[in-house]
Amino acid sequence: MRVIAVIPCYNEASEVGRVVQTVRSFVAQVIVVDDGSNDASAEEARKAGAVVVQHVINRGLGASLGTGFAAALMNGADAVVTLDADGQHDPSEIPSLVAALEAGADAALGSRMLTRTGMPARRQFANTLGNVLTFLLFGSWVTDSQSGYRAINASTLAKMDLKTNRMEVSSEIIAELCRVGACVVEVPIKAIYTEYSLSKGQNWFVGIKTAIKLLLRRLSS
Amino acid sequence: MSFTLIQIILIGVALLGAFRTVRQFRAGRVPPAWLAFWGACWTALAVVAFIPQTTDIAANIFGVGRGVDLAVYVSIVLLFALSFKLLMKIEDLERDITRLVRALALKDSDKTDHVA
Numbered sequence: 645m646r647v648i649a650v651i652p653c654y655n656e657a658s659e660v661g662r663v664v665q666t667v668r669s670f671v672a673q674v675i676v677v678d679d680g681s682n683d684a685s686a687e688e689a690r691k692a693g694a695v696v697v698q699h700v701i702n703r704g705l706g707a708s709l710g711t712g713f714a715a716a717l718m719n720g721a722d723a724v725v726t727l728d729a730d731g732q733h734d735p736s737e738i739p740s741l742v743a744a745l746e747a748g749a750d751a752a753l754g755s756r757m758l759t760r761t762g763m764p765a766r767r768q769f770a771n772t773l774g775n776v777l778t779f780l781l782f783g784s785w786v787t788d789s790q791s792g793y794r795a796i797n798a799s800t801l802a803k804m805d806l807k808t809n810r811m812e813v814s815s816e817i818i819a820e821l822c823r824v825g826a827c828v829v830e831v832p833i834k835a836i837y838t839e840y841s842l843s844k845g846q847n848w849f850v851g852i853k854t855a856i857k858l859l860l861r862r863l864s865s
Numbered sequence: 866m867s868f869t870l871i872q873i874i875l876i877g878v879a880l881l882g883a884f885r886t887v888r889q890f891r892a893g894r895v896p897p898a899w900l901a902f903w904g905a906c907w908t909a910l911a912v913v914a915f916i917p918q919t920t921d922i923a924a925n926i927f928g929v930g931r932g933v934d935l936a937v938y939v940s941i942v943l944l945f946a947l948s949f950k951l952l953m954k955i956e957d958l959e960r961d962i963t964r965l966v967r968a969l970a971l972k973d974s975d976k977t978d979h980v981a
Contacts, residue, residue: 677970695974696974697970697971697974698970698973698974699966699967699970700966700969700970701966703962703963703966703967707963707966707967710963710967711966711967711970711971714967714971715971715974718971807960809959809960809963857956860952860953860956863953864953864956
């Protein structure tokens with residue numbers, strides 16, 4: 645199985661190179677989608693051995709993932725793994741996500757809520773709200789709807805139609821997996837919370853904006 | 866027949882709105898359905914400004930106390946509908962921009978290690 649990692653990246657020059665280097669040993673190719681960064685993220689990712697796809701302007705996480713998925717399919721991926729560029733996901737868990745696909749699942753979603761290792765209580769609460777909203781709007785329940793660590797096989801990915809541009813994409817991916825009738829499993833993952841990754845985290849204002857965008861996505865579908 | 870200041874302002878706004886809508890329609894920027902919709906809105910505004918009692922008749926039909934209350938309720942509903950339509954339009958534009966940015970990104974992406 646040719647597994648390609650897609651790493652959306654916005655101003656992560658200090659971390660992305662290290663992340664790419666670690667991820668490379670678990671996958672056939674690493675694609676970094678540089679989302680109009682103002683720093684040297686693209687150069688660092690390229691130096692570390694990633695294929696870099698660059699947005700000329702910042703379009704958000706959803707747009708970056710969409711671009712990464714398109715690039716991965718163009719590059720002959722059988723499965724795509726997504727993870728964050730800030731180092732909060734442990735690349736050594738990629739094999740367990742891929743193993744779930746090899747066992748017959750169409751998508752494996754990494755869930756921090758199944759382990760709750762080191763996850764701040766505030767994050768757990770915000771995640772639960774995200775799960776409830778995803779369930780109410782799209783009818784599918786998962787324990788960590790906002791997780792950025794996931795593996796999806798290529799045939800399922802080709803059927804999905806992602807429309808959102810920003811943080812709301814995490815819930816939209818679950819909605820789309822449900823719409824295309826994919827077999828989805830959840831795999832426990834640990835999240836590595838450093839001062840850096842926490843500083844990159846989302847605030848409540850972004851959360852409310854994300855909820856409104858999800859509502860619009862639901863109404864427009 | 867004398868008019869109050871608010872009546873003069875409202876009639877002025879209705880005339881200006883109607884003039885702009887017709888001009889936009891002639892320039893091909895507004896479809897016939899929108900011309901009809903806005904035409905009806907400006908006409909209604911002008912009628913209400915000329916004969917304020919018409920709102921009381923409508924208010925009675927809808928079971929609302931005063932005509933001015935009905936005007937406020939209808940305005941709020943219309944504003945909400947307009948805001949929603951604009952939001953959806955902005956979302957569509959955002960998606961179009963992303964499609965363009967993505968097409969550019971994929972065209973110019975690193976060619977190394979691609980599978981033919």
